[in-house]
Amino acid sequence: MTAIPLNHVLILACILFSIGFIxxxxxxxxxxxxxxxxxxxxxxxxxxxxxxxxxxxxxGQIMFILILSLAAAEVAIGLALLIRMQRRYQSLDIDxxxxxxx
Amino acid sequence: MSLLAxxxxxPLISFLLLIALGRRLSWGLASTLSIGAIALSAISSGLxxxxxxxxxxxxxxxxxxxxxxxxxxxxNFSFYLDSLSAVMISVVSGVGLLIHAYAAxxxxxxxxFSRFMAYMNLFIVAMLILVLADNLVLLYLGWEGVGLCxxxxxxxxxxxxxxxxxxxxxxxxxxxxxxxxxIGLFLLFKSLGELNIAAVNxxxxxxxxxxxxxxYWIALLxxxxxxxKSAQLPLQTWLPDAMAGxxxxxxxxxxxxxxxxxxxxxxxxxxxxLLSPEVMSYVAWVGAxxxxxxxxxxxxxxxIKRVLAYSTMSQIGYxxxxxxxxxxxxxxxxxxxxxxxxxxxxxxAGSVILALHHQQDLFKMGGLLKKLPVESGLFIVGLICLMAxxxxxxxxxxxxxxATLWSSPTAGPVLWWGAILGALLTSIYSCxxxxxxxxxxxxxxxxxxxxxHDHPTVLLRWPLFLLALLSLFGGxxxxxxxxxxxxxxxxxAAQEPAWLHPLAIATPFIGIxxxxxxxxxxxxxxxxxxxMKPGGLNRFCGDGLGxxxxxxxxxxxxxxxxxxxxxxxxxxxxxxxxxxYVRLWHDAMSxxxxxxLRWYAAGIGLAVVCLxxxxxx
Numbered sequence: 001m002t003a004i005p006l007n008h009v010l011i012l013a014c015i016l017f018s019i020g021f022i023x024x025x026x027x028x029x030x031x032x033x034x035x036x037x038x039x040x041x042x043x044x045x046x047x048x049x050x051x052x053x054x055x056x057x058x059x060g061q062i063m064f065i066l067i068l069s070l071a072a073a074e075v076a077i078g079l080a081l082l083i084r085m086q087r088r089y090q091s092l093d094i095d096x097x098x099x100x101x102x
Numbered sequence: 103m104s105l106l107a108x109x110x111x112x113p114l115i116s117f118l119l120l121i122a123l124g125r126r127l128s129w130g131l132a133s134t135l136s137i138g139a140i141a142l143s144a145i146s147s148g149l150x151x152x153x154x155x156x157x158x159x160x161x162x163x164x165x166x167x168x169x170x171x172x173x174x175x176x177x178n179f180s181f182y183l184d185s186l187s188a189v190m191i192s193v194v195s196g197v198g199l200l201i202h203a204y205a206a207x208x209x210x211x212x213x214x215f216s217r218f219m220a221y222m223n224l225f226i227v228a229m230l231i232l233v234l235a236d237n238l239v240l241l242y243l244g245w246e247g248v249g250l251c252x253x254x255x256x257x258x259x260x261x262x263x264x265x266x267x268x269x270x271x272x273x274x275x276x277x278x279x280x281x282x283x284x285i286g287l288f289l290l291f292k293s294l295g296e297l298n299i300a301a302v303n304x305x306x307x308x309x310x311x312x313x314x315x316x317x318y319w320i321a322l323l324x325x326x327x328x329x330x331k332s333a334q335l336p337l338q339t340w341l342p343d344a345m346a347g348x349x350x351x352x353x354x355x356x357x358x359x360x361x362x363x364x365x366x367x368x369x370x371x372x373x374x375x376l377l378s379p380e381v382m383s384y385v386a387w388v389g390a391x392x393x394x395x396x397x398x399x400x401x402x403x404x405x406i407k408r409v410l411a412y413s414t415m416s417q418i419g420y421x422x423x424x425x426x427x428x429x430x431x432x433x434x435x436x437x438x439x440x441x442x443x444x445x446x447x448x449x450x451a452g453s454v455i456l457a458l459h460h461q462q463d464l465f466k467m468g469g470l471l472k473k474l475p476v477e478s479g480l481f482i483v484g485l486i487c488l489m490a491x492x493x494x495x496x497x498x499x500x501x502x503x504x505a506t507l508w509s510s511p512t513a514g515p516v517l518w519w520g521a522i523l524g525a526l527l528t529s530i531y532s533c534x535x536x537x538x539x540x541x542x543x544x545x546x547x548x549x550x551x552x553x554x555h556d557h558p559t560v561l562l563r564w565p566l567f568l569l570a571l572l573s574l575f576g577g578x579x580x581x582x583x584x585x586x587x588x589x590x591x592x593x594x595a596a597q598e599p600a601w602l603h604p605l606a607i608a609t610p611f612i613g614i615x616x617x618x619x620x621x622x623x624x625x626x627x628x629x630x631x632x633x634m635k636p637g638g639l640n641r642f643c644g645d646g647l648g649x650x651x652x653x654x655x656x657x658x659x660x661x662x663x664x665x666x667x668x669x670x671x672x673x674x675x676x677x678x679x680x681x682x683y684v685r686l687w688h689d690a691m692s693x694x695x696x697x698x699l700r701w702y703a704a705g706i707g708l709a710v711v712c713l714x715x716x717x718x719x
Contacts, residue, residue, distance in 0.1 A: 025704045098697060 009050030016043035030085065030092040034078045041071045105153070106181055107164045109146045109191065110230040112139040113223040120220035127216050133206035133561075136219035140202045140226055144195040151188045160184060163236060175297050182236030182300065186586045189434055190233035190366055193441045197358045198226050200565035204449050205350035207561035208456065212348075218258060222354065225251035229359050233366060237297045238287050241367075245283070245331070248360045249276050255355060256347040268346035275340040279330015283367075286323025289316070290374070303373025310377050321374050321381040324367060325388070332364030332418045335392045339649050341415055342399075345407040349452030352407060357414045357444040362437045365421045369430055372587060376428075382512040386426025390520035393419030395647055397527030401534065402643035404634060405462045406451050409535050412646075413488060414444055416524060420503055423521060427513035429506035430587040436499035442576045443487035443496055446569035450480045453562065454539065461546070464535065465632045469544035478540050480566050485536055487573045489529040489610040498577030500525065504606045508598050518602070522609050529613025534621050542627035 016039055023036025045064045052060015086092060116139030120132060127135070154162055165180035183191070202222060209218050228247025235241035257269030287297075293316055294309065296302050310317050328334070333341035344356045355361070368375060368385060375382055393416040400412035417440045424433030454470060454477055455462055471478045487496035504525070507518040618625070624632065634640055642648055694705070 021703075021707055025700050025707065094700065095698065098699065 003053070004050070006050055006054045010047060013043045013047035013050070016040075016046065019043075028093050028095060030082055030094050030097070033094065034075065034082070038071055038075065041067055041074075104162075104164045105146050106150050106162055106183055106234075107166055109143050109150070109181075109195070110227050110234065112142040112146070113226045113230075115139065117220050117223040117227060120216045120223065124216055125213075129206075129210055129215060132216040132219055136223050137199070137202050137206055139223060140195060140199045143226065143230070144192075144199045147188075147191045147195045150183060151192060154183060154185070154188055169239070172291070172297070173295065175291070175295055177237055177239045177297055179240065180236045181234040183234065184586050185581065185583055186366075186369060186434060187233045189438055189581060191230060193438055194226060194229045194233065194359050197441050197445050197569070198229075198354060200568055201350050201354040201358070201445055201449065202226075203561050204452070204565040205348075205354075207557045208350050208452055209348060210557055214258075218255075218348070221251055221254045221258070222350075225255070225355060225360070229363070232363055236299060238290070238299060238302070239297055241299070241370075242284070242287065245327075245363060245367075246280065248355070248363060249273065249280065249331070252276075252344070252355050252360055255351040256344050258347055258351065265346040268340075268343040272340040272344045275337050276330045279327045279337050282323045282330070283327025286320050286327065289323065290320050293320075299370060303371070306373045306377060312377050312379065314377065317374050317377040318381060321371075321378045322384070324371055324374065325381060325385055328364030328367045328422075329388060330364070331367075332361050332422070333392075333415050334364070334388050334419065334422055335395060336649070338392060338396070338415055339646060339653060342408050342411045342646060345405070345411050349407065349448060349455060352411070353445045353448035353452070356411065357448050358441040361414060361418055362421065362441065365418065365425060365433060365437050368422075368425045369434055369587075372430060375425075379512050382426050382428065384426070386423050386507075386510075386513045386517055389419040389422025389424075389426055390517045390524070391419075392416065393423065393524040394520060394527070397524050397531065399643050399646045400531040401527065402634070402640045404464055404644065406454070406464050406467070406535065406539060407448070407462055409464070409531060410444070410447055410451060413447075413528065413531065414440075416528060417444065417488070419524065420500060420521065423507065423513070423517060424503040427503075427506050427510035427517070429503055429510070431581060431583040432499065432502035432506060434583065435581055436496075436503055438579070438581070439487070439495035439499040439573070439576050442569055443484045443494075443573040446480060446566060446573050447484035447488065449566055449569065450477050450484060453477050453566070454481075456557070464538040465634060466546040467539040467544070468542045468546075468627055468632075469540070471540040473544065476563070477566075480570050481536070481540065483570045483573055485532045489532050489613070490525060491610055492607060493574075493577075495573055495575065495577035501603075501606060505603065508602055522606060525606070525609045526613045526616075529610040530617045530620075533614055533617030534624065537617070537621050537624040538632075541625050545627070545631055 020036045020038075020040030020043060023039065024033050027033050027036060045067045048060040048063045048067070050060075052058065052063075082092065085097065089097060091097065113136075116135050119135060120127065150162065154160070162183040163180060165178050167179050169177045169179050171177060202219070205222060206219065209215055212218060225248060228244045228251055230244070232241055232244025232248060235244055253269050253273040256272055257266045259265050260269075290302060291297055294302055294305050296305055306317060330337040341356060341361065345352050347356070375385070396412040396415035396419060400409050400416070403409045403412060417436070421433045421436050421440070424430075424436060454467070454474060457474055457477070458467065461467065487494040490496040490500040504518065504521050507513045507521055508515055634644075645651065694701075
């Protein structure tokens with residue numbers, strides 16, 4: 001099995017990261033923003049894994065586990081918040097919910 | 103502090119109290135305070151002057167504190183009393199006291215009485231500082247202070263637009279002169295490095311020769327200041343309008359004291375003026391032209407106060423003429439006697455105006471001799487002093503001036519004739535005023551208002567009697583200026599024709615005789631309405647010989663036109679460009695802070711992309 005070149009891994013990570021980032025920017029629904037954030041986190045995780053396998057180091061995987069647990073915690077809290085928001089405002093539109101006034 | 107230092111402080115304290123307490127003070131309290139303060143000043147002045155007589159050097163000076171220093175020159179808050187300023191402080195505080203007492207009665211029913219008395223006190227403070235100042239900066243402080251008080255008091259009844267306009271005009275016109283004077287002072291300081299008056303006079307004569315260019319310009323600029331303040335040609339237009347103020351103000355500021363500040367300035371700076379004979383003759387010519395112009399204008403006035411205003415201008419013209427001719431002490435002597443009789447005339451006119459329910463039109467008066475005998479008598483006293491009939495104070499001072507003119511190197515026969523013609527005009531317009539107001543039968547006022555019904559008699563009458571006494575016998579006061587005016591011009595009487603003095607003495611009588619026949623219709627009027635002849639000449643003279651029109655069309659209208667064109671000021675726009683630029687960025691920045699989280703995220707992303715792009719390139 002030939003090793004996947006690092007470039008490919010990094011390009012995949014960039015594409016995933018961009019997709020996630022664009023999702024964060026253009027989505028109005030808070031749930032989708034949260035999902036896009038997950039995609040971005042995973043893009044970073046892919047980059048770490050790829051780099052770790054190229055240099056034969058365990059650090060990449062350690063970082064990925066760290067990111068995974070971070071993402072899990074974030075999703076747990078984020079979803080809980082989303083449920084509260086839905087109950088309270090009957091909406092998840094982030095522009096409607098925004099209370100900052102420039 | 104010595105007694106001298108206290109003189110201006112009594113009225114200052116009174117001013118502060120009056121302005122702080124305002125209407126809470128009753129009439130009695132406010133008038134006691136203001137009159138008392140001036141009385142204290144007057145008493146102190148008397149005591150200080152008696153000390154001066156025994157002082158060896160002929161000078162009393164006191165330094166209060168140092169104000170600031172300019173290079174090597176120290177500018178101190180210090181007072182300097184010699185015989186010239188002694189005359190001035192006795193006039194200011196003495197005549198000021200009498201006018202204050204009268205004013206307290208005259209203005210009794212005004213609702214802003216304490217504000218009025220406060221301004222009057224402030225005026226006395228400024229005037230005393232002006233005449234006591236030992237350096238030119240302090241003098242300038244007093245100079246501007248009296249200008250301010252004049253402005254405040256002309257516009258005292260500010261609810262009427264005319265008064266406010268008159269106040270503004272007085273302020274702006276005198277400011278023209280003051281600017282010239284300020285430039286003169288800068289020039290003086292630049293060339294001498296000295297601002298102390300005594301030191302300036304000494305070092306000017308040691309540094310410059312007679313006829314040098316620098317003292318010429320300095321003296322000319324100082325003359326500009328004096329011309330503005332003393333209402334001389336060409337800055338005379340403000341004085342007749344200044345009569346919009348209450349009558350005691352006209353008496354105090356626009357007749358007796360403030361308008362003589364210019365005369366004082368020239369007499370004070372004589373060391374500089376003596377170095378430029380050309381400017382001395384300009385001074386004489388300005389005085390002569392003004393006295394003739396004012397005399398002609400006074401012949402065609404309808405308002406009793408405007409007649410007196412023009413006569414003030416012409417009498418100050420005499421003072422200027424005297425100064426220009428080098429007759430310093432005669433000029434200052436006339437300043438003093440004029441303060442007496444002009445204050446008397448104005449205050450008596452004030453009583454007449456009160457008695458006629460604020461009627462100031464001469465053509466609607468008439469027959470007052472029978473109705474107001476006391477006031478008429480006082481007015482006659484004032485007028486004979488003004489006409490300089492022999493024996494009165496005006497006679498002594500005016501003859502002293504006229505006597506020096508013929509053979510003075512800076513005046514001469516032409517100006518002598520001018521002065522004689524002016525005296526003739528003076529007696530003619532005085533008679534016209536007297537005939538119109540006091541002789542004949544009353545034209546409009548069958549009943550005169552009882553003056554003493556709601557004004558305190560004592561205050562309204564006694565100052566007038568005292569002033570009348572001073573006017574009649576003030577000529578006997580002998581002033582000794584030998585130490586102040588070192589160079590007395592020697593009159594070579596042998597060279598002069600013998601008929602000069604008799605003619606000068608006879609002139610007023612010629613004028614009276616002329617007026618007696620010429621103004622017969624005014625004198626013999628039996629109650630029918632009188633009108634001034636509507637001729638163009640009368641209107642021209644009545645408007646002050648067209649100077650107002652001239653200045654209005656030459657200066658005011660073009661200025662207003664330019665101002666209207668430049669409404670959106672060009673220079674302002676240049677400066678506002680900065681504001682516009684800053685505003686642009688402000689708008690851009692604040693648009694970016696819109697509170698939308700997604701925009702922020704996009705901004706961060708864009709920045710990262712840009713940074714990454716920059717680093718990879």
